[in-house]
Amino acid sequence: MSLNVDNCPRCGKMYQKNPRDLCPSCIKEMDLQYEKCIAHLRANRGIDLQELSEATEVPVRQIIKFIREGRISIINTPNIHYPCEVCGGPIRDQAICDSCRQRLSKEVSNTLEDEKRREELRRQQNQTGFNISERLRDR
Template sequence: MNVANCPKCGRVYAKNFRDICPNCYKEVELQYEKCVKYLREYRKCTLSELNEATGVSVHQIAKFIREGRISLTQAPNLAFPCEICGTDIQTGTICEGCRKKLLTDVNNMNASEQLKSQPNSKNGYGYKIGD
């Protein structure tokens, strides 16, 4: 039997296709139902308004959005913070600006690594094999 500790409550549970125990799963489902019920009445609410009205954490609401359980086409004013800079976004985990900066940093690091790995005959420690 495959068992694990629930990351939310710490209880030991029989692992299945969910990553939390059955009790925590029921709690998350109740939170989801609260959000959906509120959004049916107040479709144009913001994330903070939904958080205040339902008591569901901003992190959990953002998780519902990322999982596709809460559709932004049905709730156009919902936006959650970028995980790096905090700018409001509606898809993914980071904003476009942070994504571009991260991509630039990775490309610069790759270029730097390539320069370090190439032999450099000007410094005297490289060599070239001729025909």
């Protein structure tokens, strides 16, 4: 029988595992940070990410995490952008920008095409070798 406990990644305290993977005190602290951000955004829709962080004393990284989790909606806040995970350019939705997504898609398709070419070359080499061995056996 296991105790199902872990150490909190934020504070290091031991806690009973839960879906949020944080100890109860860190969960409360994050919820308070979230409430601060929401209240400030409702009152000041024209601010940007840095201003929100300074006003609420919530780290920018945590605010970005709230946005990516879908807890904070930035639909009605035109000045809030967060960095693309690949290039760092400003984006308003998803994890990577359109240009990085297109480049990644192109690289994947190129890799698949290269793999198909390699497989075709292997098949051709195997067929050639097989034909020569057949000829030698027939003699």
